[in-house]
Amino acid sequence: MTETEKTLVSTENFEATEAQLEAVRLAARTAAQAENALERYASIVLTDDETIHRLNCDYRGVDRPTDVLSFPADEGDELLAPPDGFLGDIMISVPRAEAQGKELGHSTERELAFLTVHGMLHLLGYDHIDPEDEKEMLSHQRAIMSLEPLAALGGEKTNETEANTESSESVKAMKEINGFEIKKMIGLAQEARERAYVPYSKFRVGACLKAASGAYYLGCNIENASYSPTVCAERTAVFKAIYEGEREFEALAVCSDSKNCTSPCGVCRQVLSEFCSPDMPVILVSSTGEYRLISLGELLPLAFTKGDME
Numbered sequence: 001m002t003e004t005e006k007t008l009v010s011t012e013n014f015e016a017t018e019a020q021l022e023a024v025r026l027a028a029r030t031a032a033q034a035e036n037a038l039e040r041y042a043s044i045v046l047t048d049d050e051t052i053h054r055l056n057c058d059y060r061g062v063d064r065p066t067d068v069l070s071f072p073a074d075e076g077d078e079l080l081a082p083p084d085g086f087l088g089d090i091m092i093s094v095p096r097a098e099a100q101g102k103e104l105g106h107s108t109e110r111e112l113a114f115l116t117v118h119g120m121l122h123l124l125g126y127d128h129i130d131p132e133d134e135k136e137m138l139s140h141q142r143a144i145m146s147l148e149p150l151a152a153l154g155g156e157k158t159n160e161t162e163a164n165t166e167s168s169e170s171v172k173a174m175k176e177i178n179g180f181e182i183k184k185m186i187g188l189a190q191e192a193r194e195r196a197y198v199p200y201s202k203f204r205v206g207a208c209l210k211a212a213s214g215a216y217y218l219g220c221n222i223e224n225a226s227y228s229p230t231v232c233a234e235r236t237a238v239f240k241a242i243y244e245g246e247r248e249f250e251a252l253a254v255c256s257d258s259k260n261c262t263s264p265c266g267v268c269r270q271v272l273s274e275f276c277s278p279d280m281p282v283i284l285v286s287s288t289g290e291y292r293l294i295s296l297g298e299l300l301p302l303a304f305t306k307g308d309m310e
């Protein structure tokens with residue numbers, strides 16, 4: 001038994017099916033793994049609309065049922081220290097999940113998995129009160145839902161308000177990438193940053209591009225006294241890889257010395273679009289190692305590519 005299986009899934013005032021319980025367990029485990037929090041665990045209760053309505057009233061003062069509620073352990077009674085690794089409680093209304101699943105055209109299990117991932121991310125400290133935080137939380141949520149075990153539950157659409165049109169779905173579609181790979185690529189991009197040649201701006205950038213062959217290509221920014229010949233870390237990595245014969249790519253990580261998550265410039269987005277598919281994950285990393293996952297298609301929607309010359 002792995003540590004993460006300490007997450008307890010139970011029911012209250014509701015008879016959940018084994019498939020529903022299993023979808024929730026799977027989602028909790030996948031979320032913890034992707035967030036490198038395998039040693040953390042939660043208590044998840046599946047219930048009915050009435051019970052969650054009452055809790056929503058008592059704890060949030062909102063007089064209606066909801067789909068999911070999360071109660072982080074570190075926000076509870078300070079006199080009662082939570083046990084080691086305990087993240088907190090999640091409560092999910094199964095009838096609500098079923099209704100939302102129907103509306104979105106996917107199974108109750110898929111919707112339960114989505115709500116579980118959402119609750120787990122809250123317990124892990126994510127929030128969606130201000131728009132920047134929301135973007136970050138949603139990108140993690142999307143990445144986790146696209147991981148193999150959860151993707152197998154089917155369903156393309158999500159109940160994210162910003163993702164409810166066909167075109168934005170295709171832009172946001174992202175190939176799966178797991179948490180371990182993300183951490184590895186962040187480490188390599190940080191190493192690449194050390195090689196930056198930046199006597200003028202002193203702004204170091206590092207990039208790590210993973211090719212379909214499995215090889216990693218690192219790049220740094222290289223400045224010039226004449227300024228305009230300056231090249232970015234991302235393009236250095238792409239050009240090195242192309243020279244080595246690579247033509248397909250899996251993911252890109254970019255980091256700099258900024259406290260903000262570093263995003264590729266417009267020129268690099270265009271160069272990446274020549275060789276990388278719109279669903280390629282791009283990991284935008286801050287100086288402290290925090291990151292945001294986004295697809296290349298989201299960074300450069302409606303890119304001009306070779307297909308447009310046909």
Ligand SMILES: [Zn+2]
Pocket residue numbers: 232233234235264265266267268269
């Ligand atoms: Zn650039």
